[in-house]
Amino acid sequence: MTATPPSSDGSATAPRSRRRVLEALSGLLLGMFVSMLASTVVSTSLPVIVHDLGGDQGTFTWVVTATLLTTAISTPVWGKLADLVNRKLLYQLAIIIFVLATAAAGFAQDPTTLIAFRAVQGIGAGGLAALSQVLMADILSPRERGKYMGLFGAVMAVATVGGPLLGGLITDAWGWRWNFFVALPFAVAALIIVQRTLKLPAHAKRKVSIDYIGIVLLSVAVSLLLVWISLAGDTFEWWGIETALMLGGAIVGAILFVVVELRVSEPLIPLTLFRNRTFTLSVIASIATGIAMFGASVYLSQYMQLARGATPTEAGLMTIPMIGGLLISSILVGGLITRHGIWKPYLIIGSVMLIAGSSLLSTIHYDTNFALVSLYMFLLGAGVGMTMQNLVLVVQNTSKPTEIGVASSGVTFFRSLGGTIGVSVMGAALATRVTELVADRTDDIAAALGTLGDQAQVWVAQLESGTLPQVSAMPEVLRVVFEDIYANGISRSFLIAVPFAVLSLIAIIFLPNISLTSMTTSERLAAGEADLATVSVPQAMQTLAATGSIPTADANRPDGDEPAPSGSRGD
Structure with a gap:
């Protein structure tokens, strides 16, 4: 989409065509639908999947955590690449x-294979999460984005309610x-539509430098931390040689990552971003949002099936209140932000x-009145809907146009990291508590x-195998006991x-x-270049005149030559 030249007051001189905006957004909408459908369609069946593959509670946690881990690690990588190379190609x-x-995960025959393919899935998910935000900033200004949130809300409604x-x-x-196969036709359609409709302004080409060492150090630090959280207290003691090695390795990896980021020319996460108070505080807030969003989506589905004896279909129906809260709040608040330009009160309420x-x-x-459980889920979903995307919005609003990719992916990274750690900690706490209650x-x-x-x-025999039980299939007298435990x-x-x-x-x-602001990223870049040209040309002329490289207008020329034309260089 071609950027509209900015006016002197910082706003666009003409409103962007709604038709052209919708055409550009169509590919992003379908790409988001593919991502969410492929994730949500599996969520309600995970307890059954883990049971059939012979996995335990730890396996259940890692099937989820593997995706979140690679999503978190790859998000800043995709964001950095978005500032360096073709964003449309990256999205595809x-x-x-x-x-x-x-x-590929649909062909898994054991938990290890399933976890491995889910990890690769997370790499793609990290790209979709990071790039969709960056591309939206290319197409829409922060102020405009709210009125289009209804479209994204509708897609989220279909995927998050229809998926489970x-x-x-x-x-x-x-x-x-x-x-695992249901999203394939939608993915093919998304690739075709993105190719035909997503037209972005060309960005100035520059030398690409990828921070490979930073990627490795970040992966090692985060992976060691999550493995320690998942296994400590179960496979080995909380305080022992394994804890010292894993936790110590994570700390050393994090320190080395910071050192590398301070030295490389193109850091994966520029630490200068943390000088921006908006970015730093949004990162802190995003961590909590990630824990609530990912933790609730994972363990509420498990609660419905293991604590209330629901089937996968019933579990999908029973989590609708949380999704409803998320959709209603995100659509309503998005419209209000666009109309009035006020965002902070909604984030506080959220x-x-x-x-x-x-x-x-x-x-x-296990026997709590479901009306109360629905109210609790609605409140949590509404809180996520008010905070999740709007934290990225306020960061994009204050970030440099040349750092939109890393700034957006930075917030998304810490949200995913928070969700990953949250799911791991909640899973470890759940496994430990269930073991204690079974013994009691x-x-x-x-x-x-x-x-x-x-x-x-x-x-x-089934209980002694250690596999995740299928509570809904248990006889009534046994099912009540395990529903209470879970x-x-x-x-x-x-x-x-x-x-x-x-x-x-x-x-x-x-x-x-x-x-x-009412300007897109492309318009802010154009405005910055125009301001630079306006300021730099007169300054350059003054400098050249002061150094004698070119003559001033009233200078006497003994050789009788005419003054050099304005803007020419002296030898």
Whole structure:
């Protein structure tokens, strides 16, 4: 899309054509739909997938964490590349990686293979998450973006509500493997539409330098931290040689990463960004949003199936209140921000809802009135909807046009990192708590098994195998015991999100309340170049005249030559 020249007051001289904007957004909308559908269609069937592949609670956590980990690590890489090379090509590449890895996961025969393909899927997801924000900044100004959020909200509604329902139906009817193939036709369509409709202004070409050492150090530091969180207290003791090696390695990797970023010419995450108070505080707030968003989506689905005995289809239906809260708040707030240009009060309200939703979800039991559970989920979803995208918006509003990619991906990276760590910590806490409760309720489990007669040995063998149980298939007398155990463990894990939500509120309160600009990234770049030319040409002439490189207008020329034309260089 061609940028509209900015006027002297900093706004566009003519409004962007709505038709051209919609054409440019169509590819992004479908790409986002592919990403969300491929993720949400699997969410409700994960307990069944892990059970069928013989995985335990740790496997369940790593199937999710592997994707979040590579998403977090790859996000700043994609963002950096977006500032250096063709953004449209990068976006198409991200779609291809994401969907092919998703389809490959459908052929997994064991948990390790599934986790590996999910990790590759996360690389593509990181590109889609980072590049969609950067490309939107090329197409729409921060002030304009709100009125188009309805379109994104509609796509989110179809993917986030329809995905789990479709996934549950596919799992119950044809088996969970088909969930991994459903996004393929949409991906092909997305690639074609992006190629035909997404037309971006050309950016000045410059020498590309990729910070490979920074990528490796960041990957090592984050991976060691997450492996330690996931395995400590289960595979090995919290305090021991393994903890010293993993935690120490993560700290050393992080320190070396900072040193490298300070020295390279094209850092993966420019540390100068943290001089911007808006960026720093938005990063802190995004961490809490990530924990709430990813943690809730993962463990609420598990709560519905393991604590309330729901099928995958029923679990998809039961999580609609959270998705509804997210959609309603994001669409409504987006429109209000565009209309009035005010954003900070909505972020504060959203962070308060995050605190309320996380706190209330930590109180749920297997028999809690579902109307109350729905209210708690709605509050959490509304909090995420008000804060998630708007934190990226305020960062883009204050970042340099040449650093939009790394600034946007920086916030997205820390949100994904927060979600990854949050899911890992919540999963570790859940596994530990379930183990403790099973040991405490051995008598209740034995009494329940004693009433099953010939079926008792079948269930004893399944429970002793360590695989994630299929609670909905258990006999009533045994199912009630395990529903109570898992409800207790999952609700306890939601307490972990509460202090981070409080920290998010504090960070948002101190965000500078800067008005949103009405210029796109391309227009800001054009305006900056125009201002530079206006200032630099007179300064250059004054410098040349002062040094004698060119004569001044009233200088006497003994040789009788005419004055040099304005703007020429002296020898």
